[in-house]
Amino acid sequence: MSDEELKQGPIHAVHVELGATFAPFGGWEMPVSYAGTVAEHTAVRETVGLFDVSHLGKALVAGPGAAEFLNTTLTNDLSRIAPGKAQYTLCCTESGGVVDDLIVYYVSDDELFLVPNAANTATVVEMLSAAVPAGVTVTNQHRDHAVFAVQGPRSADVLEALGLPTDIAYMGFADAGYEGAPVRVCRSGYTGERGFEVLPRWDDAERVFRALLEAVRAQGGQAAGLGARDTLRTEMGYALHGHELSVDISPLQARVGWAVGWKKPQFWGRDALLGEKEAGPARTLWGLRALDRGVLRQDLTVLRDGAEVGRTTSGTFSPTLKIGIALALLDTAAGLAPGDEVSVDVRGRSLRAEVVAPPFVEDHTR
Numbered sequence: 001m002s003d004e005e006l007k008q009g010p011i012h013a014v015h016v017e018l019g020a021t022f023a024p025f026g027g028w029e030m031p032v033s034y035a036g037t038v039a040e041h042t043a044v045r046e047t048v049g050l051f052d053v054s055h056l057g058k059a060l061v062a063g064p065g066a067a068e069f070l071n072t073t074l075t076n077d078l079s080r081i082a083p084g085k086a087q088y089t090l091c092c093t094e095s096g097g098v099v100d101d102l103i104v105y106y107v108s109d110d111e112l113f114l115v116p117n118a119a120n121t122a123t124v125v126e127m128l129s130a131a132v133p134a135g136v137t138v139t140n141q142h143r144d145h146a147v148f149a150v151q152g153p154r155s156a157d158v159l160e161a162l163g164l165p166t167d168i169a170y171m172g173f174a175d176a177g178y179e180g181a182p183v184r185v186c187r188s189g190y191t192g193e194r195g196f197e198v199l200p201r202w203d204d205a206e207r208v209f210r211a212l213l214e215a216v217r218a219q220g221g222q223a224a225g226l227g228a229r230d231t232l233r234t235e236m237g238y239a240l241h242g243h244e245l246s247v248d249i250s251p252l253q254a255r256v257g258w259a260v261g262w263k264k265p266q267f268w269g270r271d272a273l274l275g276e277k278e279a280g281p282a283r284t285l286w287g288l289r290a291l292d293r294g295v296l297r298q299d300l301t302v303l304r305d306g307a308e309v310g311r312t313t314s315g316t317f318s319p320t321l322k323i324g325i326a327l328a329l330l331d332t333a334a335g336l337a338p339g340d341e342v343s344v345d346v347r348g349r350s351l352r353a354e355v356v357a358p359p360f361v362e363d364h365t366r
């Protein structure tokens with residue numbers, strides 16, 4: 001995709017003003033960093049960071065019985081939550097692969113707001129639209145709303161400075177406003193730190209972002225880009241679609257089987273996933289912690305005693321641990337367990353690594 005074809009978010013000019021470097025991601029031109037990935041990563045872990053993730057998709061499923069319909073398609077069980085709560089779930093193929101992972105905001109039995117990944121939004125909307133019963137509609141609202149992530153130990157202080165609600169249970173959300181602009185606030189995130197997702201209207205995005213950034217800076221934090229978002233989520237072992245999840249990688253293999261309502265009578269991919277659960281997945285996602293100097297990357301061969309046992313799906317240098325880390329799909333037949341040593345082929349160089357169960361760092365989301 002050429003630069004001319006890349007989509008831009010509602011505050012692209014603000015990122016340019018802030019001196020961001022950019023890169024293509026999911027069909028969008030995204031800010032990668034401002035002050036540097038390590039500094040932005042550290043700000044999120046120690047104080048607070050502000051991300052613009054407006055590239056994420058948005059869709060509305062509405063009409064009588066909308067929740068009941070959606071519960072027959074996506075993997076997680078909507079009956080586990082109630083209005084005012086959000087839920088991580090998966091849209092699967094009938095063979096059990098993952099078309100996308102997404103968040104569902106349960107507004108009411110007749111209204112559900114979806115936040116899929118940018119590159120998969122059109123596909124998810126198309127699949128749902130093809131299956132809806134009479135009276136239920138699926139509307140692509142990709143450019144109707146912006147999404148800002150305020151993440152870090154001081155995230156609540158930032159929202160309070162704008163008069164936005166913070167007394168929200170994890171994965172709960174509330175509708176509020178900032179200076180007349182409607183804003184939806186959810187207690188969620190993708191960093192492993194306490195945080196909030198803030199969703200204003202697309203047209204209100206710039207003034208809400210500028211206000212958030214001022215409050216973030218007042219707490220000693222800073223704007224953060226896609227680079228820090230990736231190092232933070234990799235430290236937590238969070239799956240990224242196209243890496244740890246895909247139409248060729250099932251929820252069980254990616255360690256997100258907890259987002260499957262196994263007792264539900266119907267959802268896309270149910271029979272295949274139940275079969276895989278009974279047999280056991282042929283491969284499983286593990287963490288790798290480098291024992292030698294070097295940075296691990298995506299799509300590297302993992303070996304044990306000279307035999308290939310898997311491939312890395314993501315890899316980076318951990319700013320928190322100051323070592324190379326990776327996520328890798330490893331063959332179940334290899335019988336690997338935490339503490340086992342493997343080697344990773346890094347451009348012909350053998351780099352020793354220890355198998356670990358993610359996350360690599362402590363979870364502070366709740």
